[in-house]
Amino acid sequence: MSAPTKRNTRQRTAIIDFLKTRKEFISAKELYSEMEDSKVGLSTIYRALSDLVNDGDLDVFIDNDGESRFRLCGSHHHxxxxxxxxxxxxxxxxxxxxxxxxxxxxxxxxxxxxxxxxxxxxxxxxx
Amino acid sequence: MSAPTKRNTRQRTAIIDFLKTRKEFISAKELYSEMEDSKVGLSTIYRALSDLVNDGDLDVFIDNDGESRFRLCGSHHHxxxxxxxxxxxxxxxxxxxxxxxxxxxxxxxxxxxxxxxxxxxxxxxxx
DNA sequence: CGGCTTATTGACAATGATTCCCGTTATCAA
DNA sequence: TTGATAACGGGAATCATTGTCAATAAGCCG
The missing domain is CATH 3.30.1490.190 (Ferric-uptake regulator, C-terminal dimerisarion domain)
Structure with missing residues (x-):
């Protein structure tokens, strides 16, 4: 991950690991429910996703319902x-x-x- | 305007006329306050903008705050x-x-x- | 290994754009 | 004018996202 500005917590690790297994875009809410076993709070998910976007590790786009969808991206621009x-x-x-x-x-x-x-x-x- | 699916009401006319005078993108809320003299309700503005987008008369994009911004567009793709x-x-x-x-x-x-x-x-x- | 400092977490409240609801009003054809 | 119906408007409801803040856990130092 580039420019890691945050601590490595259980929650952040779990989120990144989950994203690694996931090819398609996913919304924060979906991530929250698909990860319920990991016991990560929704606020934490939003915070982590936002940090990952800022670090350039995540692609985002806003879908037609106005919901943001995320996916890990490579380092090349695409x-x-x-x-x-x-x-x-x-x-x-x-x-x-x-x-x-x-x-x-x-x-x-x-x-x-x-x-x-x-x-x-x-x-x-x-x- | 292409494919007009709606009636021409005072409110719709006022909104379109306002948009014609406006070069830059504007949000629904901004339109509402800048047009307050015309006495057009916010719901009506949302409805009209949405119809105009469906008719292809309006460009939209969602800004970084998640707010939609609108502008009349020509018919060519750009x-x-x-x-x-x-x-x-x-x-x-x-x-x-x-x-x-x-x-x-x-x-x-x-x-x-x-x-x-x-x-x-x-x-x-x-x- | 403990304790310390401070970032992070998470439950919940708050925000804010947009949509829904529904009684009222305007339009139009007959 | 009248009746049918589309459009209004204002306030409530929705829903993703962000803020709050006390409790917790990382990383560090001895």
Missing amino acids: HHLLCRKCGKSVEFQAPEAEALAERLGASEGFSEMEHRLEIIGTCQECA | HHLLCRKCGKSVEFQAPEAEALAERLGASEGFSEMEHRLEIIGTCQECA
Whole structure:
């Protein structure tokens, strides 16, 4: 994990271990109920997720119901292809997007660019 | 306006007219207070915004506080360059992104692709 | 191994955007 | 004008997320 700014507690370890076993995005509430055996409080889950996002260890996106969904991510910058029905996701890289962000931001006088690219479609099974 | 599914009431007209005068994104609450002279209820504002989004007349994005922000948009597909400090936004088109979405989605067996691209940076005044 | 200092936890309350409810009001066609 | 129905609006309800704060546990030092 990069830039660990927090102590290693039982709860944090449990959360990270759980996330490692999980490929798809998950919400804080779902994490809470799927981890009930670990006896981790909901506040603690929210705090841990927020720290992990700040450390860059977690991907987030806000779904159509306004709920945040999380997933461990690699260290490379990447994007997601998501199925609008089942939520299945595929990571991909897009050097075009990186370049575009730099070029376009610079031309408008912006600095410290970040970018987000999401492709949403219907996957084969759900079509 | 495309595909008008609703009646033209005083309130809806007032909301659309207000949005026409407004270049930047605005939240429902802000719209409510800036339009208080027009005596439009908050529920009505939410309903109208939601309908306009469904009709494709309004762009939305969810800001970092989880609040939705709206703006009238043209009919062409476009993306946004946003300032992370002041929220100033610039529209741009990115044919690369369109192509990428099609190509990548298809290669994973996805169909009916949509995509979102956002570039976030710090604008000159806020730097 | 104890004790100390301080970050972390967790139960619960509070917040805040959005949606729901429902009696009232406006619109429109006949 | 009237009746049917869509839209309003204000307040209550919802629900994810954040704040509070006393109790607990990490990491550390001797």
